[in-house]
Amino acid sequence: MKKLLAGIALLVTTIVSAQKNSILLGGNVGFSSEKIGESKLENFEFSPKVGYQFADKWTIGVEGSIMNTKITGLDKTEKYKIGGFVRYSVPLFNMFSFYADLGAGYQNTSLNNAKGMYASFDPGLFINMKNGFGLNFSIGGINYDNLDGKNDPRQERLGFDFGKTLNIGISKNFAL
Known part of the structure; x- marks a missing residue:
């Protein structure tokens, strides 16, 4: 399953630098690992x-996510x-662009069927390879989560995970 998801992610991943009146298909693949004593936490x-x-530097759209935690x-x-989500993108040179995504929405987890909301701010770097194809790199951001399960108390988390995660992708921009 991980190989399939990684393959899909290599085909369509994080959105490229903005060009007015174009459609963007993309996403991210992320992995994090944390070890505390004998316990190990892995997220994919x-x-x-x-x-x-809709403008040279602005994009608006929908996002989704599937995360497995072990x-x-x-x-x-x-x-x-x-x-x-909304994205602001700034070209740095012909080959590089900096972008920042601000997203919010609904979430559900299989652990006690908890439901809630999320918000995130994730900056990244886009490297234009050729003809709108490129590589995207992100090393974390700021995240807020709240979850409310059937038998668990309400959970709220504010995370600052710069340097703890690595997201890499390939992207393509489709002009209208």
């Missing part, structure tokens, strides 16, 4: 996006997200 995430670039000695959990 695939996050597709579809957007419309903790040593515990059951594997899955988390699903669906929401909207």
Whole structure:
């Protein structure tokens, strides 16, 4: 399953630098690992996006996410997200662009069937390879989550994970 998701992510991943009146298909693949004592936490995430670039530097669209979390000695959990995003992109040189995504939406996790909302701010770097194809790199951002399960108390998290995660992708811009 991981190989399939990684293959899909290599075909359609994070959105490219903005060009007015174009459609963007993309997403991200992310992996994080954390070890505390004998316990190990691993996250694998695939996050597709579809957007419309309504101005030279601005994109608006919908995003989703499927995340698998594995903790040593515990059951594997899955988390699903669906929401909207807005992106601001600034070309640095002919080959490079800086972008920042702001997203928010609904989430659901298989752990106690918890539901809630999320918000995120994720900056990244786009490297234009040729003809609108490029590589995207992100090393984390700022995230807010709240979840409310049937038998668990309400959970709220504010995360600052710069340098703790690595997201890499390939992207393509489709002009209208």
